[in-house]
Amino acid sequence: MTIFDNYEVWFVIGSQHLYGAETLRQVTQHAEHVVNALNTEAKLPCKLVLKPLGTSPDEITAICRDANYDDRCAGLVVWLHTFSPAKMWINGLSILSKPLLQFHTQFNAALPWDSIDMDFMNLNQTAHGGREFGFIGARMRQQHAVVTGHWQDKEAHTRIGAWMRQAVSKQDTRQLKVCRFGDNMREVAVTDGDKVAAQIKFGFSVNTWAVGDLVQVVNSIGDGDINALIDEYESSYTLTPATQIHGDKRQNVREAARIELGMKRFLEQGGFHAFTTTFEDLHGLKQLPGLAVQRLMQQGYGFAGEGDWKTAALLRIMKVMSTGLQGGTSFMEDYTYHFEKGNDLVLGSHMLEVCPSIAVEEKPILDVQHLGIGGKEDPARLIFNTQTGPAIVASLIDLGDRYRLLVNCIDTVKTPHSLPKLPVANALWKAQPDLPTASEAWILAGGAHHTVFSHALDLNDMRQFAEIHDIEIAVIDNDTHLPAFKDALRWNEVYYGFKR
Secondary structure, three states: OOHHHHOEEEEEEEOOHHHOHHHHHHHHHHHHHHHHHHHHHOOOOOEEEEOOOEOOHHHHHHHHHHHHHOOOEEEEEEEEOOOOOHHHHHHHHHHOOOOEEEEEOOOOOOOOOOOOOHHHHHHOOHHHHHHHHHHHHHHOOOOOEEEEOOOOOHHHHHHHHHHHHHHHHHHHHHOOEEEEEOOOOOOOOOOOOOHHHHHHHOOOEEEEEOHHHHHHHHOOOOHHHHHHHHHHHHHHOEEOHHHOOOOOOHHHHHHHHHHHHHHHHHHHHHOOOEEEEOOOOOOOOOOOOOHHHHHHHHOOOEEEEOOOHHHHHHHHHHHHHOOOOOOOEEEEEEEEEEOOOOOOEEEEEOOOOOOHHHEOOOOOEEEEOOOOOOOOOOOEEEEOOEOOEEEEEEEEEEOOOOEEEEEEEEEEOOOOOOOOOOOOOOEEEEEOOOHHHHHHHHHHHOOOOEEEEEOOOOHHHHHHHHHHHOOEEEEEOOOOOHHHHHHHHHHHHHHHHHHO
């Protein structure tokens, strides 16, 4: 069972009574066939539920009102099978608070050249019925997605499925609670921000809990639970000699297990699905949570270090969006560079907290080594390299008057040399279009040093995320040229200034 099993998407057909009962009967029959086929064959993440025809303002308004108040409804897919005068939709769309997708399709793929008549034309009017619906969306300045294609087309299936992931993610985000253990890393700017504005815009709440509250739960964990979790470590990872049963760091592993169990219990009891820590606020914990954070991220929790609640929330959102897709998604930080003409590279990592979902190794190494930051005992961590291939890094920043999402398309590569003295998980990548352009654009746009790294999601997913939440997006990819990028930032400043 996944998060998508908790939701459904309503399939709504727009028509009108002008065409008579027989036409409406055929419209209903077509709709039932299409919905059944999509549910059976399209591999959509959510179930489609066919609703009664929308043929009058009252019917349409009732559907939209019911969608708002049904917690299982993640959004609406609308198909204008016949012409459906768009003034009928105004009241419904004006109150609709769920995501909306217009499926611009028709029942038949090919025209019946020899038999087509006006009855056929009146029944199959998506071509102009969809344009009428599009006008009222534009007139009302209402954000909605549009997918064009025959309902049996696999590309259309893929696009509808991707939108469903966004719709479910948006509903999950409205319920998301972010727990900050301690505050920001002192004097850091980009990890701070307006938490009230974030809750108004996205729906997630952010609150701080004293580390002492966490410590109390951690200290309540019994040896039996710790032993069971250690057994899981033994079967899931390759333990270094120091961390094995008679190793001199075995107790550190046990303490890491205690912290993991305590953190998970605290998060579950509070209904939190994202959290932050900071190495400057660890009072009462024996080590910086490393292994615990890595494993909790792999279970779907959002996380970011140094109190960075925006990145923690974004990671949770992207984890939901990517559920069931191939590839992983993790907290990440651009750490250091390799400058080599034509082969500039970025080494990404963090002190400890990189999610094993992006690991290339089936069994990462579990080790305990010294950490020169935080002033605590040596922490346990998983060490691994990252899968290669196309990926993205994304950053959500607070500009005061709006939010900006930055996305850099990257290509992860194999580490050309071993890193025997680097005791942390890492990722190595080439930034698109090149490191100078990408880094300069990122810096000019105000991108954070913390990001969400993902092999599972792509630029199209993040564009949809920005659209569905009505926020600015700045893209850095192989098509990026700095003069045009700077111009786009200036234009966005004007656009969003007028929009306020």
